[in-house]
Amino acid sequence: MPIIDYHCHLPPDQIANDKQFDNLTQIWLYGDHYKWRAMRTNGVDEAYCTGNKSDYEKFEKWAETVPYTMRNPLYHWTHMELQRYFDIHDILDASTARKIYDECTAKLQTPEYSVRNLLRKMNVKTVCTTDDPVDSLEHHQKVKDDGFEIPIIPAWRPDAAMNVANAANFVAYTKKLEAASNVHIVFFKDFLDALKKRHDFFATMGCSVSDHGLEQIYAEDYTEHEIHEIFDKVYGGHELSIEEQNKFRSAMLVYFAEWDHEKAGCSSFTSALSGTTT
Numbered sequence: 001m002p003i004i005d006y007h008c009h010l011p012p013d014q015i016a017n018d019k020q021f022d023n024l025t026q027i028w029l030y031g032d033h034y035k036w037r038a039m040r041t042n043g044v045d046e047a048y049c050t051g052n053k054s055d056y057e058k059f060e061k062w063a064e065t066v067p068y069t070m071r072n073p074l075y076h077w078t079h080m081e082l083q084r085y086f087d088i089h090d091i092l093d094a095s096t097a098r099k100i101y102d103e104c105t106a107k108l109q110t111p112e113y114s115v116r117n118l119l120r121k122m123n124v125k126t127v128c129t130t131d132d133p134v135d136s137l138e139h140h141q142k143v144k145d146d147g148f149e150i151p152i153i154p155a156w157r158p159d160a161a162m163n164v165a166n167a168a169n170f171v172a173y174t175k176k177l178e179a180a181s182n183v184h185i186v187f188f189k190d191f192l193d194a195l196k197k198r199h200d201f202f203a204t205m206g207c208s209v210s211d212h213g214l215e216q217i218y219a220e221d222y223t224e225h226e227i228h229e230i231f232d233k234v235y236g237g238h239e240l241s242i243e244e245q246n247k248f249r250s251a252m253l254v255y256f257a258e259w260d261h262e263k264a265g266c267s268s269f270t271s272a273l274s275g276t277t278t
Contacts (some may be wrong), residue, residue, distance in 0.1 A: 012139035025055035063097035
């Protein structure tokens with residue numbers, strides 16, 4: 001069956017540049033927090049997850065961890081990927097680590113294993129990446145300009161625009177939004193105008209899905225006057241109470257939902273709650 005992937009974290013720049021990976025660690029362990037979490041749980045030192053150990057040393061620690069992931073999806077993903085991408089049917093553990101690493105790494109050096117050819121190999125028909133409102137989407141444009149036959153479409157992920165837990169971080173993000181939108185932000189209305197401008201731009205780039213990483217569903221009662229005051233406070237560098245944070249997040253979710261409905265008739269709205277897309 002074809003793969004229509006409406007939520008993933010594939011880096012658009014790797015697709016745009018048709019990246020060729022140097023080894024199995026790069027394609028499997030760089031940035032994979034699921035594997036890191038399993039390794040940490042298994043007592044593996046952080047140096048082998050996000051630290052400065054060599055790529056093979058990191059892979060070896062992952063191979064040692066794999067048997068302990070039995071009954072976890074990681075165990076099955078690992079072996080399905082070895083079979084379907086690399087035609088390797090061995091069980092990955094410490095004793096097979098070197099053989100599997102070398103065999104997969106050799107295949108990754110061939111043109112058939114470039115990023116775009118891997119997508120073709122797996123019968124991928126559509127990919128929606130995960131993109132912040134301030135992202136330029138230049139890599140999506142390059143993919144289009146190249147005439148790549150698999151649509152690589154941005155997904156609107158505005159978590160940072162509603163994350164007011166830290167005033168300094170929010171101010172810094174708002175400055176990025178100001179630059180990306182070319183809208184001078186002073187008041188809450190300016191903030192909304194800037195976000196709406198980016199939302200409109202995403203739509204012109206084919207975006208029709210919205211994705212939110214939420215710790216909970218925010219639905220606090222609020223007034224527009226309160227939200228304007230809360231924005232003024234946090235944009236002025238002052239920390240917010242939990243109640244104020246939740247009111248602001250609730251208001252932003254309403255705005256985002258209205259914009260999504262405007263663009264897609266509410267037919268393509270997805271939400272990631274605590275890491276799960278629903």
